[in-house]
Structures are given as structure tokens and as C-alpha cells.
Amino acid sequence: MSLAVRQDESAAASPAAEASYDPATGEIRGSVAHTPAARVDALLEAAALAAPALASSSPAERSVWIEAASAAVLEHTDELVAIAEEETRLGLPRLTGELERAAAQARFYAGVALEGSYLDVCLDEAPAGSLARWNVPLGPVAVFGASNFPFGFGVFGHDVASALAAGCPVVVKAHPAHPRLSAAIAEVVGTALSAAGAPEGAHALVVGFDAGLQIVDDPRIAVVCFTGSQAGGMALVERAARRGVPVFAEMGTVNPVFVSPAAEGRRDEIAAGFVGSYTLGAGQFCTKPGLLLAPAGQGYAAAIRSVLDGVAPAPLLTEAIAARFSETAARLQATVGADVPVAEPPSGFTVAPALVTARISDLTEGSPLLEECFGPVAVVAEYESVDEALEALARLQPSLAASVFTSGDPERDDPGAASAVRSLIPRVGRVAVDAWPTGVIGTWAQQHGGPWPATSRPEATSVGAGALDRFLRPVTVQNARAGLIPAFVSRENPWSIPLRIDGRLHLPHPASALETETTP
Structure with missing residues (x-):
């Protein structure tokens, strides 16, 4: 099956489109149209409508969706790597390996969700009544990928896969260094997620600078992830701060x-x-x-x-x-x-x-x-x-x-x-x-972050099991009982996940040993 990415193959740059350049020659190899504001709004509304369904889905369901998307990306390896080489000139061996690691890493994040400790479920009996505490997904996530890792930190990279695994829909802004590849991956991933039963609006792509600003400013976006320059990262941090939205910006220094x-x-x-x-x-x-x-x-x-x-x-x-x-x-x-x-x-x-x-x-x-x-x-x-x-x-x-x-x-x-x-x-x-x-x-022990100005949030990581934590917040229900809280938040432990009951940690099974390697 070949890709049918909607793109303008003309060699002329357009203010209404993102031009695709060949870094080896500087020539334009095509373009992808900017997403109109009305279309961005529709995609944001779809993500907002999908958020409750993703939040209430089980890690097992999300694992099926992510597995389907990973398999689809691997199925289209040759086509996707060919486009990536035209837009980045990073070399076919490097790009092929990066795509394979990105697919494996997405499966790793699904495994982290299945293991369950990311939920941090705590159950206490206190004199004033019972307490139940667990982590809930924050909602739709905006992802600004990296120029230098078109697969590892792109449309189906670390940020996207970990957000989906945590139960959050994702709206990705295509990077101008590889717009044609971004559109191609979005088509593959979106088709696979839909066929696997994921809610409509679980994954979307927008193109263009104005579209990027629109998703950051929109109240339906609850989290922003960014990988790139310090100037770009801090601009997003300051813009999103106007409405109190966390921005996890990985920027790097010497x-x-x-x-x-x-x-x-x-x-x-x-x-x-x-x-x-x-x-x-x-x-x-x-x-x-x-x-x-x-x-x-x-x-x-x-x-x-x-x-x-x-x-x-x-x-x-x-x-x-x-x-x-x-x-x-x-x-x-x-x-x-x-x-x-x-x-x-x-x-x-x-x-x-x-x-x-x-x-x-x-x-x-x-x-x-x-x-x-x-x-x-x-x-x-x-x-x-x-x-x-x-x-x-x-x-x-x-x-x-x-x-x-x-x-x-x-x-x-x-x-x-x-x-x-x-x-x-x-x-x-x-x-x-x-x-x-x-x-x-x-892996589970990885930390890919650092104190400011390397990142905007020193407690966060964009690689490893801890990446899911960026998309969650804790909530407590007092005097909780069956029917008022999710079924997995109980001493019966139907999902067989780690639980802390009255201060004591209960481990029903060993943690996953999955690991892959990437090179951001």
C-alpha cells in the first residue's frame, strides 16, 4: 500500500504553504498547505471531545491502538524514510534505525501504561473516612516536534506516544524542516488509530506558524511539549503562561x-x-x-x-x-x-x-x-x-x-x-x-531533561517511563465507594497494578523490562 499524502509538488514557495527543502541542494521539493484557522478549530474540538474517551479507556485498549500505529509506521518504512532523506539528508541507515526505534519506543510507553504504576493509586482508611488518590489525564496535548529527529521527536515520537499511552489526545504541529514527512506520518498513524478503534480526534496534525500559535492559545489544549531552540521554547513558555498551561520545553545547552x-x-x-x-x-x-x-x-x-x-x-x-x-x-x-x-x-x-x-x-x-x-x-x-x-x-x-x-x-x-x-x-x-x-x-530509569535553561521543567523527562508523568495530575476522592470512582481504584485491584494501601506498597507482578535505544 502506497501513501497518498495531500501535498503540492510545485517547486514554488507559497505564503499559504510550508515549503519542503532538500538540504543538500537548497532546492524546494514540494510543499504542504498551511492548516486554515477553521480547520484547526475543528481538530481542537475533535480532540476535546475525544479526551473523556481516552481518559476512561484502559491501558490495554490504548496498547492496542499504539501497537496498530507502530505496526503501520513500520509497514511504510521505505516510503517514510525516502521522504525523510529528501527533507533532512541525515542518511538512510540513521533514519531507518530512528524509525524502528520510534516504533519500539511507542510500544514501550504502552507497556509502561499496562504496568500501571504511573497511576500512583493510593487507598487509605482514616478516622475521618476513606481516601482514594490516583492520577488522571490532563487532556489534549499540543506537541511541537524537533527538526533533528523527524521520527524520534516527530509526529509519532516520544512526546506523542507517551501522551497517548497516558490517555491524552494529541495535536501535533508539523516542523517546517520536514513538512512532507510530517503529513505522511500523520496519514499513516491517523488511519491506523481509526482502524484499531481509537476515538476520532485522538491524533491530528496542523501545519504552519499561525496554526501553531492557535493551538497554544486555545483553552482546549491542556499541555504543550516542545523540542528545539531556547528562543522558541521560552517563547512558548511565556505565551502559554498567560493561561497557566504547563510547557515542557526541551531546549539543550553546552x-x-x-x-x-x-x-x-x-x-x-x-x-x-x-x-x-x-x-x-x-x-x-x-x-x-x-x-x-x-x-x-x-x-x-x-x-x-x-x-x-x-x-x-x-x-x-x-x-x-x-x-x-x-x-x-x-x-x-x-x-x-x-x-x-x-x-x-x-x-x-x-x-x-x-x-x-x-x-x-x-x-x-x-x-x-x-x-x-x-x-x-x-x-x-x-x-x-x-x-x-x-x-x-x-x-x-x-x-x-x-x-x-x-x-x-x-x-x-x-x-x-x-x-x-x-x-x-x-x-x-x-x-x-x-x-x-x-x-x-x-528505559524506566532514564532522565532526559535538566535544570533551566536546558529545559523549562527540570522535574520532567521526555524519554523513559517518566515521560507519561507530564500528562497527568493527581486527584483525591474522600469517602469513595464503588460506582463513584473508577473500578481500578479499589482494593480488589482488577487491573493488577501496583497499589499503596494504608501506606504499604503492594506489587502484584514485576515491572516490565522493556527497553529500546534512541539518540536525541
Whole structure:
């Protein structure tokens, strides 16, 4: 079965349509019409009408819907990946793997809902009467996906699948970096959900800047999720704050890497890993390691440059991203007073990878060296003592993730690495020891978030079982009895979920061991 996505294949840009660009050439490959205001209103009304049905559905029912959508996406892998490659040039192997992981991750979220602990059901008998407390879905969710993960954080990515698993309908705003792909995925997912019995309005797509503002402003939207730039994320936070709506914005900053003096024997391995990580996907990851602190005298900068010589230029996702990359690289050059090679793009939005070497004393508050640069550039600074490195880490903005590289010998004491981990824990969402931050494993224990300005809500995660928590709120009913509250909120436990009864946790079965891997 082939897709029949409604799109304008003309090569002319239109103010009433989202143009689809080929990043390798800069040429327009088609467009998707903006969603008219009346149509957006109809989709919002459908989502609002679907919300009670989703909220009252069982996790088992939602699992059937999500499984059907996941299977449909996999069935259309070849067609969807071909469109994604035309709009992103991220490479067929990368995109195919990302699509497969997105489908598996959606199933993981369905499994989290089936396990039931996300409901946090508590039952108490008190002198003043019985109390029942559990989590209820908030309602329709607006999702603004990412440019750099068209499948993992797109129309059926982490935010969308976890919201559906939690019992919330979703209205997705198509990302302008891949509008044709967004429309294609929405068609596949919408058709599959409907055929599986999901309520009409459970999933919808809108296209265009004005449509995005309309869904954020609409009182029927209860939650907003965003993945992208700090400027875009904070604009949504401020706009939604007018009506008290939570915005879970994952924005990212510089993700630091600390190399312990004890890792001297691993220099070439670490240099190769660093280049591979910060140029992965042309450096367009929110978890890209942007700053490496290495011990002086061990030759890290030269080793990294040697590896970087073998990395070819690559296209960035949009013309705007490519322009900002070149501007930032120029500021870095002016800051350190040295040449930072940035090749003139041979075509499209292509840029060459770059490395900036700086003194650790250059890492001062307000310096461009401490700002995130979306694209394949990173900073290396050498330190004379661990204390000097820790002081530099303390000057950084909080981040999504950080890496600490040790001697690699678990039997060997490494006080420098231990100090770095302790210093980073209050400042990042995840510390990767002897691993690069660009691999995010979707499991029960994952935390993909961080203190502001990395995210707008430091308690939240957009990957892992905790992702469902963003779409729930607790409610208590006093003197509850059968017929007044949901059937699963009872000591009989018909859904076989974890219950806390009179303060004691009852576990009817072990938690799911499902896990997948993604790389936001």
C-alpha cells in the first residue's frame, strides 16, 4: 500500500504553504498547505471531545491502538524514510534505525501504561473516612516536534506516544524542516488509530506558524511539549503562561565532557569518540558534547584534530540553522583569536566540521565559548588541575547531559572523576560515565531533561517511563465507594497494578523490562 499524502509538488514557495527543502541542494521539493484557522478549530474540538474517551479507556485498549500505529509506521518504512532523506539528508541507515526505534519506543510507553504504576493509586482508611488518590489525564496535548529527529521527536515520537499511552489526545504541529514527512506520518498513524478503534480526534496534525500559535492559545489544549531552540521554547513558555498551561520545553545547552588525568592511556580512543559524537548527524543533537575539558600536556587537541581531518562536510537541516552555525563559528574565532575553519558550502546548507581550542581561563561568564552551537563544532580547553576544571564546570549553564571519562579500570581509584561526577549531578539531567551523551536509552530509569535553561521543567523527562508523568495530575476522592470512582481504584485491584494501601506498597507482578535505544 502506497501513501497518498495531500501535498503540492510545485517547486514554488507559497505564503499559504510550508515549503519542503532538500538540504543538500537548497532546492524546494514540494510543499504542504498551511492548516486554515477553521480547520484547526475543528481538530481542537475533535480532540476535546475525544479526551473523556481516552481518559476512561484502559491501558490495554490504548496498547492496542499504539501497537496498530507502530505496526503501520513500520509497514511504510521505505516510503517514510525516502521522504525523510529528501527533507533532512541525515542518511538512510540513521533514519531507518530512528524509525524502528520510534516504533519500539511507542510500544514501550504502552507497556509502561499496562504496568500501571504511573497511576500512583493510593487507598487509605482514616478516622475521618476513606481516601482514594490516583492520577488522571490532563487532556489534549499540543506537541511541537524537533527538526533533528523527524521520527524520534516527530509526529509519532516520544512526546506523542507517551501522551497517548497516558490517555491524552494529541495535536501535533508539523516542523517546517520536514513538512512532507510530517503529513505522511500523520496519514499513516491517523488511519491506523481509526482502524484499531481509537476515538476520532485522538491524533491530528496542523501545519504552519499561525496554526501553531492557535493551538497554544486555545483553552482546549491542556499541555504543550516542545523540542528545539531556547528562543522558541521560552517563547512558548511565556505565551502559554498567560493561561497557566504547563510547557515542557526541551531546549539543550553546552553538554560538557570531563577527561580525568587518569585516562591518559585512552587519549586516542577518547579523541575518536569525541569527534564521532559531536559530528554525529552533523552536530545537530541536543545532547551533542560541545566542550571537552582535558588535562594539559596529554595532546588531546592534536589528537582530535587528526581525527577531524577525516570527517567530510555535511548539510544542516535548514538554511537558518546553517546561517546561525556560520555566525557562531565566526564569534568563536573572534573570541579565541585563532582561525576556525568553516568551509564555504559547496551547495545547499552544507558546512564543514570545526574545532576550537581555548584556554580554560577563556571560559568566562557570557563568553560565546559557553553558548550552544547547533552544528558540528566543539571547544577543547586544557586544565592544569582538577580543581581548575571543576571551577570551569561550575561556570557553565546547566545541561541535559555530561560525560566523565575515567581510567577505564573499575578497580582503580579515580578521585578526579569522582569529584567531577559529584559536581555535575546538581547541574545536569544525566551523567554518562565512560560514554558519550548522544546515546539516550529509553528505559524506566532514564532522565532526559535538566535544570533551566536546558529545559523549562527540570522535574520532567521526555524519554523513559517518566515521560507519561507530564500528562497527568493527581486527584483525591474522600469517602469513595464503588460506582463513584473508577473500578481500578479499589482494593480488589482488577487491573493488577501496583497499589499503596494504608501506606504499604503492594506489587502484584514485576515491572516490565522493556527497553529500546534512541539518540536525541
